[in-house]
Amino acid sequence: MTDTSTLARGGANTSAPRRRRGSRNHARGSGLPDWAVPYVLLVPGIVVIAGLLLWPMIQVFVMSFQSISLRVIRGVADPEWVGLDNYTKLFENDVFWSSLRNTVVFAAVTVSLTLVVGTAVGVLLNRLSKGMSTFVIIGIMCAWAVPPVAQGTIWRWLFDAEAGIINWALNLLPDWLSTLVLGRADWTGEPWLNDAWSVYVVLVLTVVWASFPFIAVSVLAGLKGIPAELYEAARVDGSSPWRTFRKITFPLLKPVFAVLTILSIIWDFKVFSQLYVLLNGPTNREAFNLSLFSFAEAFKAPPKMGTGAAIAVVLTLILLLVTAVYTRQMVKQEDLA
Amino acid sequence: MTPLARKRLTRIALNTAGSLVFLFAIFPVYWMVATSFKANDQIFTTSFIPFPTHFTFEHLFGVLTEGVAGNSIWVYMRNSAVVAVGTVLVGSLFALLAATAVARFRFKGRTSFLITLLIVQMIPTEALLIPLFLNVRRLGLYDQLLGLIVIQVGLTLPFGIWMLRTFVAAVPKTLEEAAWIDGASRFTTFWKVLFPLVAPGLVATSIFSFITAWNDLIFALVLMKDTAGYTMPVALQFFFGQRGTDWGAIMATSTLMTLPVIAFFLLVQRRMVSGLVAGAVKG
Numbered sequence: 143m144t145d146t147s148t149l150a151r152g153g154a155n156t157s158a159p160r161r162r163r164g165s166r167n168h169a170r171g172s173g174l175p176d177w178a179v180p181y182v183l184l185v186p187g188i189v190v191i192a193g194l195l196l197w198p199m200i201q202v203f204v205m206s207f208q209s210i211s212l213r214v215i216r217g218v219a220d221p222e223w224v225g226l227d228n229y230t231k232l233f234e235n236d237v238f239w240s241s242l243r244n245t246v247v248f249a250a251v252t253v254s255l256t257l258v259v260g261t262a263v264g265v266l267l268n269r270l271s272k273g274m275s276t277f278v279i280i281g282i283m284c285a286w287a288v289p290p291v292a293q294g295t296i297w298r299w300l301f302d303a304e305a306g307i308i309n310w311a312l313n314l315l316p317d318w319l320s321t322l323v324l325g326r327a328d329w330t331g332e333p334w335l336n337d338a339w340s341v342y343v344v345l346v347l348t349v350v351w352a353s354f355p356f357i358a359v360s361v362l363a364g365l366k367g368i369p370a371e372l373y374e375a376a377r378v379d380g381s382s383p384w385r386t387f388r389k390i391t392f393p394l395l396k397p398v399f400a401v402l403t404i405l406s407i408i409w410d411f412k413v414f415s416q417l418y419v420l421l422n423g424p425t426n427r428e429a430f431n432l433s434l435f436s437f438a439e440a441f442k443a444p445p446k447m448g449t450g451a452a453i454a455v456v457l458t459l460i461l462l463l464v465t466a467v468y469t470r471q472m473v474k475q476e477d478l479a
Numbered sequence: 480m481t482p483l484a485r486k487r488l489t490r491i492a493l494n495t496a497g498s499l500v501f502l503f504a505i506f507p508v509y510w511m512v513a514t515s516f517k518a519n520d521q522i523f524t525t526s527f528i529p530f531p532t533h534f535t536f537e538h539l540f541g542v543l544t545e546g547v548a549g550n551s552i553w554v555y556m557r558n559s560a561v562v563a564v565g566t567v568l569v570g571s572l573f574a575l576l577a578a579t580a581v582a583r584f585r586f587k588g589r590t591s592f593l594i595t596l597l598i599v600q601m602i603p604t605e606a607l608l609i610p611l612f613l614n615v616r617r618l619g620l621y622d623q624l625l626g627l628i629v630i631q632v633g634l635t636l637p638f639g640i641w642m643l644r645t646f647v648a649a650v651p652k653t654l655e656e657a658a659w660i661d662g663a664s665r666f667t668t669f670w671k672v673l674f675p676l677v678a679p680g681l682v683a684t685s686i687f688s689f690i691t692a693w694n695d696l697i698f699a700l701v702l703m704k705d706t707a708g709y710t711m712p713v714a715l716q717f718f719f720g721q722r723g724t725d726w727g728a729i730m731a732t733s734t735l736m737t738l739p740v741i742a743f744f745l746l747v748q749r750r751m752v753s754g755l756v757a758g759a760v761k762g
Binding site: 174177179180181183184186187188190191193194195196197198199201202205210215217263266267269270274275277278280281282283284285286287288289290291292295296297299300302304305307309310311330351355408411412414415418419422423433436437440441447450451454455457458461462465469 | 493494496497498500501502503504505507508510511514522523524525526527572573574576577579580581583584586589592595596597598599600601602603604605606607608609610611612613614616617629630632633634636637640665690693694696697700701711712715716719726729730733736737740741743744745
């Protein structure tokens, strides 16, 4: 056996070793021809992705043109085809437009704030001593690790009208300053979570608090990869810190920033858990975003799954559109070959 | 100012900034833990009580014995753990197989598969809620933890494969070739050579899936009907009752839900980052 395989490998005939290897596999008990191995390994993955992600994506698209009654949900009737009805009704609904606005404005503000704060902290971590930076990293990891539902709960408690610590802290400000900047002096009993605008102030804080650590740690990892000589040269040339950041750090970390931006956009467009907790469920319709609106339409009585699906389709399309540019860049960069 | 004094001043400024970042990040977490050990008279007050001087286990014992929505918190913890562990076991096996395929073989359709992986990660999972809910009902998995496991495997798999493939690719191929030449079978090569070397990456990927499944609210909310099947995030919602909010109990429950995740995070923080931004930084 060993002899023949050595012979075959040395042989000039290209088809011979292939056949030889095939028979050897068989002898070793796998029984699979070489070309089939990767496909067999991929079967479970492909089945799961196709069945649980791609097929439902098509389904949600189809369902957005259907009316799905309770009888359909119970499985005793077929869905009724209603054409563009779900969409036309949706576009006439004020809640849709306010949800859309909330989603987009929230994502824009939160993504930019997270990136700026995260990058600043990443740069800071890079300049701290080893012990100090480990200490800070452990602190920010704790914030990052808090489950979204617990994030919402904690911040809801911090902003509690009666016993919340934020209102206590705001009362500490000198009255003139508080009035000048925030328009009022007495914050006792201020209900932050009643009105859509202030709910979103809390939500932005919550999400930035929980997601800047990831940006900071990733930026730090990127910074560690930049050769120190570059900074040395910049320093010798008398470059200002801001200029060094713009001319050296930023260009070199551009691929990292691209990924971080795209991930932040994906995460912040569909925030659900934190908002759900802050609003105490789908209650205040003015403060809905698209995820929560879709959920409320589909699962609050009476269930309007068709409309919920239409909202989900709108959310997906916006997200794909926004991320398309980045995705293309990533596909190009990533060495897929 | 002398250069030495300036250097010292910079150091002080940097350390102060670092400490402020630390405080901003840790304070809400600390406040959650502190509140869960405070007696009610120190919780419902308009003054600032930095430490629980009237220290009590009342809330913690309360949620563990009395619980909420008719069950002890243990029941919800167990449900959450079952879903998360189930997701990890099935998900990492599937991810490992697929990652090996794309990292070790060149085959037709490989690039399309990788691009599909990338694109499905752009789909907001919340958008799939309605069809997945109906499919789970049709399959008879409604109100069963198994249904949640199936869904979570689907949601975590693309990222799992994506992350794991870089770990598999990092193992030198020569090792497997050596085993192969020594006459090991394909399975032995995989099990005895590749698997131990990819294990750290597998742990990181598993923890990521665990956390995703553990944290999920929206799917558990619509797929579980009976209160005995609720997971922690769903159970927590029931504390916000009509009788006013029992913040001590809520914070105790939040703490129980958060601690395992924090422990895992600190364990794998480095790999988390390298996995998430894999491919962006060429090293």
